[in-house]
Amino acid sequence: MIKSGDVDGVVGALIILAITCAVCFAVQEAQTVQWGSWRLTFDSQTGDLLSLVWNGQTIAQAPPSGSLASLDIAVGERLEKRRWLIERSLSRSRLVERHFEARSGLLTLTREVSANGGRWQLQEQVQFGAFGNPNRIARSVRLTWLGSQPAKFYRIRFILPLPKKGTFLFPTKDPFDATHSGDLALCPQNYRASSAWGVGQFLLQQSKDLTLLFINDARRDPAVTHLWAVDDAVFVIHEFVAMGWAEPNEPQTVGSAFLEVVPEPLPKALRTAFWQWYDDVGIKVPADRPKWVNEVALYSFHPGGTIGSNFLDLGGFAMAKRHLLPIIRWLGFSAIWLLPIEDRGVYNPRDYYRFQEGLGTEEEYRQLVDEAHRLGMKVWQDIVPHGGTPEHGKVRGNKPWWLVFDEDGNALNYWCFDFREPDWQRYIGQVAEHYVKTFGIDGFRVDAVGGSRMMNWRRKGFPPAEKVPDNVPAEWWQKGLAEAGGQVPMLPYERGSLTLREGGLQMLRVIRQATKRFNPDGAILGEVEPVPYMQEADVIYDFTLCHRHLMRLREVSPAEFVFALQRYFEEQRFAEPKGTVRLRYAESHDSLRAQYWLGVSAVRAFMALTFWVEGMPMLYHEAEIGHGVFIQRALSIRNALPELQTGDALYTDADHSSPLVKTNPDGIFTCLRTKDYVRASVPVINFNPNPVTAIIHLPIELLKLKENDRYAIWEGMTGAKLVEGKPKEIAKVKLTLSGYQSA
Structure with missing residues (x-):
């Protein structure tokens, strides 16, 4: 017997479940398919993998002590009570159809899994030679609920059992974390580790010149890759945060999870294989990204003032133009980012087309933008696509079903709109067009654009019309539903979890397209960190550097600190899409002042680090106080040396x-x-x-x-x-x- 659990660590508590090997190898009926250098053997009763061989070498093999189902679905009545359906009882699942197209290399394994109220059909597709690479396999699943009433699902995972040997690396994961890399042979029973959040990059060198690359196409649903070690094996688990309603007999597709054999040692695989994979699947930085994005240094401020003064100690557009812009240019910055200026408050938008009280007139804002351009600076304005509160949506005349709803049918009281809702995307796109067209700005810093704050449980008729959701104005709800025929319209996309990753990507795309429509040389900065968001944004954040890594200087030796940073930057460069530009900073409006934590001398070291490594450096308003001459000199070096900008x-x-x-x-x-x-x-x-x-x-x-x-x-x-x-x-x-x- 082995024990397993929900190892994602993303949402909910860890659930420990007992597993028994329901079918011993002695009675398993094996079936084998071959394609190119691959040979895959699976159990003809369950469809679970028994072994995977590449070019005569065993890559994966089910252990004698028992294995996990190769494919599983998490179900239940509530997110916090979800459970892996097949893991609880392997006998629930049976293979009902298998088909192999030898010419295309596509293996289809159709399982049916019994459940309360019906059956789940899980049609797994295993594509050999995915995207033209003969050493690559892609796995996806087409799931269908075969029941009379809708059912909920919460996760999909693909599992591969491996021999317990080799060295591993989770690129871009916290380099200070002990599970960032290691030797599988030394991993104790029940050892667990997980990838960085994003596409789940993982490398495992099994022999001298053979490294396995694991990664996920997570452009629709968030995904993570886990490693779990038992006595005689390890399991690599690709977990997709795919969840929502499954309507009877309506299929949905989840995936893909990738395995690739790289005939190189791990360090060389790190520096070559990821870039090729991103190019093949189409996760690339924007081809029309303007040249200036790589060259500028960014200064961030609010025209009203600093966050510590509640944005009141600068004075508005006219004072920022007169007093702050000359200082910013003298320091050496060539772009500015203005924190949100729309009514009602910073990061709490009510009327996107009015300015916050006290900032000034439209003409004063236009003059601020014009003066920045005259000084040779690009201008980014903050845009907040989460919509603020439901009450603000009512004021704007939005529709109440543009909100996201939890499993009880209630709405959030803030950051509450649905990023995947096409009508809400169009609304925000029109806001973006207005500011680029009216004031001539060069684009946007897009706030909190990873996606909606929670997954959306909306479906036709849910939330029910007779129940006003929490935090939603009653008259707005009732009037909106009356206009829509008396009930909430159906969700206009496949499942509610797509409001997360796919919603964020689509929102970025809409805002960038609106910018480019009126300023072809414009660009956007997305306040989001993981791969694959750089596909739709010219620059994305490096939260981890500022909010986690830099503060480790107080906890570890200088030698350990420095080499951890060097590994982190190297892995970022090669395990992310080629040409990714990240925002580098030591503090922001969302953090404490770094100088309070580290002192004057150390904060200068951090400033120099962010100015001279690869990426776009950013300084927040008044961080220059006491450091002006130092900043000017450090930035003058960056501005004078092309290799520090684009090298x-x-x-x-x-x-x-x-x-x-x-x-x-x-x-x-x-x-x-x-x-x-x-x-x-x-x-x-x-x-x-x-x-x-x-x-x-x-x-x-x-x-x-x-x-x-x-x-x-x-x-x-x-x-x-x-x-x-x-x-x-x-x-x-x-x-x-x-x-x-x-x-």
Whole structure:
């Protein structure tokens, strides 16, 4: 007997369930299909995988102690009481049809699973050679409820049992987390680990030149990849947060989950395989992203003032134009982002077409935008697509069914509108068009655009017309439903969970298209972090860097801190779509002032880090106080050196086991920035609190330098020449650095 549970860690409590191996290998009826280098053997009674072989090597195999169902669905009456249906009783599931198209490599396994009130039909499709790669498999499922009344479902998962061997890596996961990487042979019983939230990137090197890549196409439903170890095996679990109503005999599709064999060691697979996968499935950064997005540094403020003053200590559009814009330009910033300016309050929109009280007139705002443009700065305005409150929706004349509703039929009191509702998307698109067309702004910072705040349980007739949902004005509800024929219209998309990931992506697309319609050189910044949102936004956030990683400096040694950051940046670069631009910052209006936590010197080190690594640097209003000259110098270096704006960024060595640019002592952050591999810059930031005399070992072998030519190395912050000579003569550079000094 083995024990399993709901290992997603996303929503709800952990449920421990007992599993028994219902069918022993001795009586299993196996059936095998072959395609190219693949051979897959499955149980002809259940459809569960028994073994998977690639090019003669066993990739996956059900363990002797018993396995989990290869495919499962979570059901129940409430989200918090959901349960895995097949896991509770393997005998519930039986394979009723199987079909293999040898030419296309498509294996279809149709299972029926008994449940209260009916049966679930789970038609799994296993596509060999997915997207033209013969070493890749994609798995998806077409689920249909065969019952007389609608049923609920809460999750879908695909499971693969593997031999307990090899080293693993969850790229972009918190590098300070002990489950970020490891050796499977050393994992104890019931060891669990999960990927970063997004598309669930996971790498497992099973042998010297064979690495498995696991990933999910999570553009419709959120997904995560889990690892669970038992005594004699490990299970890789692709879990999709697909949930909603299943209407009788109406199919829905969930997936795909991918497995790819990369005939390379793990570090090389990290740097090659993900980019190819993203290109193949079409998760790419916008092809028409304007050049300036890679070049600018961003300054964030509200025309009323700082958040600590309740936005009252600056004075509005005219004062921001007169007093703040010259300072921003002097510091070296070339773009501004204005926090929300629409009525009624910051991040609580009521009338999207009016300004907050006290900010000024339309003409004063137009003059602010014009002056920023005259100074050479792009202008982003915050837009808040979550709609504020139901009461504000009533004031705007929106429809009450544009809200999202929980399982009891109630609405939220804030951040409550449905991102996947087409009519709400059109409404927000018109708002975006208005500001670009009327005031000439260059785009938007889109607030909280990961999707709706919760999944939507709306269906035709639910919530019932006779019950006014919590937080919804009664007269608005009753009038709206009367106009709609007396009941809530049917959900205009496949299932309620699509308001999450797919809703966020579509909302970004609508706002970006509205921007481009009136400003072809415009762009948008999405306040969202995971892959795949960069598909629809020109820039996305790096919340984790500011709100989690940087504060670790107080908890770990400088050496551990620095190398964790270098690994994080390297994994971001190669495990995310090529060309992704992330917003880098040390503090924002959503955080405490970093200087209060870390002190003056350390906060300057963090500023330099965000200015010089790959990405778009951002500074929040008044963070420059006491640091103006430092910021001006650090940004002037970035603005003068193309490699710091658009060049490659390399952080770790070929084995991904140590820094690429090594230092003595440790605790000094470095990376290599270059465009042509002749001219290069190496940011050097001492995260040791004490002065050090450092030796910087430059990776001269990676640069295209001529053996007998002479080259010079300069220290950017002071302008001093450090060394001059032939490549071998400049491979080591000596620097004296004070605590937290940047060079």
